[in-house]
Amino acid sequence: MASVLDCVTDKVTRQERLTRDDAVALFATGELLRLGRLAHRVKQARWGNRAHFVLNRQINPTNVCVLSCKFCDFATKRGRSNAYEMTLEEVFSRCDSGIREVHIVGGLHPDWPWSYYLDMLNGIKARVPQVQIKAFTAVEIEFFSKKFRLPIEDVLRQLKAAGLDALPGGGAEVFSERVRKALFPFKIGAPRWLEIHKAAHRLGIPTNATLLYGHMETHEERVDHLLKLRELQDETGGLMSFIPLAYQVGKTRVVERQASAVEDLKTIAIARLVLDNVPHIKAYWVTMGEEIASIALSFGADDIDGTIGEERIMHAADAAIPVRQTREHLVQLIRASGCVPVERDALYNVREVFENGPTTCLSATPPPPGFAGREPHASVGTASSRPGGGGANGGVAYAGVSNGS
């Protein structure tokens, strides 16, 4: 009898889309390595042996937030000893000319005026015009819209005029009303998140998308999340990358243990197979850990994010991975996985290819006859070490926070 991997391999070879049932069955498969090889083949058909990274800087301007999502270790209230609020000068001091991307996400501050956010983007562009700004999750965009009584389109237009280049993918968590009601009942759900990303795409602002997994969601809910993103991408073509984020147990302890390495790798591989219209699948080293992220490059991922610089959100949930990654370290990490490191910018324009060194992926296999993969999508606009023992958290802008890559 044919296994799910037999059926899915046939479909992939025929460039046929996977169904919900296919994807749910893949989460149950025991053939992990075969699943990884298939996803890797699809990745290779699009990107060869290349793996992307970016010189970036994470900035979380405040941890003061009007909400209190149950899985969030980062947010706090004003007046508490752990609360912080950056001045604009403090934000600017974190933007140096050696980076290509700033990634800005934070708490929903109750008092900051609209001008704070516009001045932030304008100020960054005035100081380091070559740096691309990826900022504000859909949750933050919704908050600005309500707080400053502006339609979503106006919020996005004004941010774009001030220098916004892209939206991160955070705040999506998992597209399940059941989970939303249990863990983040006062935050937007799938319809609004998708609406905001569609609006951004219409305005020529490319975006990313995340999935927060490894808490109380089911495999079916993970798959439904992927299918909603695939549908969005069919409609707009504005998604640059998909980033699965492992829930960090931290102090919130929605579950007792972080998702296993097997779950991490399956989620990456299945995302690559289901999201046939999203060009980049990111193995985010901050939540996944360096070792698993480098293995994920042979399981369908083509990106490991970047140097990050400073990150507070995942580390608020006790992320065990180091806070800074140098460019050399990321190049070595990618080379150790057998891939060719490619430095990119926030919009995935290639900046440098590090050709020297090993150029053949360890698990590289030629695509099956007739398999060509889908065309890379043209993006809108332009164009831990595994936390020891299961507690650790890492991650830029996520880990149970509304922020994302």
Ligand code: SF4
């Ligand atoms: S997840 Fe985001 S919105 Fe929710 S409490 Fe944390 S910072 Fe606030």
